[in-house]
Amino acid sequence: MNKTDFSDLKAEFDQFVREKCDTEACDTSGDSNPDNEPVPGFVDELTDKLLAPYHSGVYFSRLDIKRVAEAIDESIPIKERKKMLQALFRHTTRKEYLRVAFDEFNRHFGGRILIYTELSEAFPASKAIFDANIAKIKNTQKLLDQIVEDYEEIEATDEPMMV
């Protein structure tokens, strides 16, 4: 591709932007952005505790969250981790959905506990560090159980203003 081709491409792109965006048709700052839609009350606490390695003892990457979503037949785009979790739980109405989703997170936690335990046994001088991480994982798992327990299901017939 030569310089002229790039100039043509840029001119074409600028034209496209002028035509499509000058009308604000592609404005994503308004309420039409699904990322700005409200989420259930538990999601904020969940994202704080689950995503921070300081609290959870593991790092959930974007790909990890994507895998959890796929395991429960949900399709979410890869973006900022917090937004991915919000997308996963935004339309939660059933306790069973939460249980199944958290089971997948627990499977991930279980894998990490196994790795930490193996490393502790192989390298006992670092055991205290891995034990601390395992304790954090178990606390986070308790939090997940608590969220499921406290969750109140929403019926389709419920009065929206009362939810």
Add this chain to the structure above:
Amino acid sequence: MNELTARSNIYALLSRIMLQELDVEILNTLMNDETVLEFLPHWKEWEQRTSVPPQKLLEEHLNPDFTNLSLLHLVPYETFYTRADQMIETGGANPVTDIYSAYDFIVDYGVARVVSSDHIGVELEFMHHLCQAQIKAVEEGDSDSAAELQTVQHRFLNTHLLQWAPMYLINMKYESRTPLYYDAAEMALEFILSDNEMLSAGA
């Protein structure tokens, strides 16, 4: 002394791999040095290591993988893992700043291309720096300084690197797309843990 030199060299190698994209010079070392290849078994056996031209290997395989693992999907900074708010401390309040200053270790952010001094590549380089200082002390017959520097290495490992790097390296291993970074993650994890065993036994 041989063991100390070997530790110093391994910290330097791991620091280089973790800090930035590779260039042809370091790639040549990783491709041809038999000692290095012994540490990286999957990389050693990877057919494309020898069949793909080095520049293409860098541009189409290794450096995109590095970018995914260090910039896009994972976070190689200590404070991200050790702060409740997951923020990277980019200022003087970073917990590694004091110990770096105490041992004359200065981070050149422009050269390192990191946003904070607690990047895994920088922390590994600091361990290399301490090992080099210990080598110098041993050569000069200063056994007190040599012992102190070993104690500092042990302390730095336990108060910094080991507190968070295993979390990053475990993710790095499972999210890598090339055998080089898979092996490098495993090598780094096992090396810092086994180094802690050795340093703890001598403490």
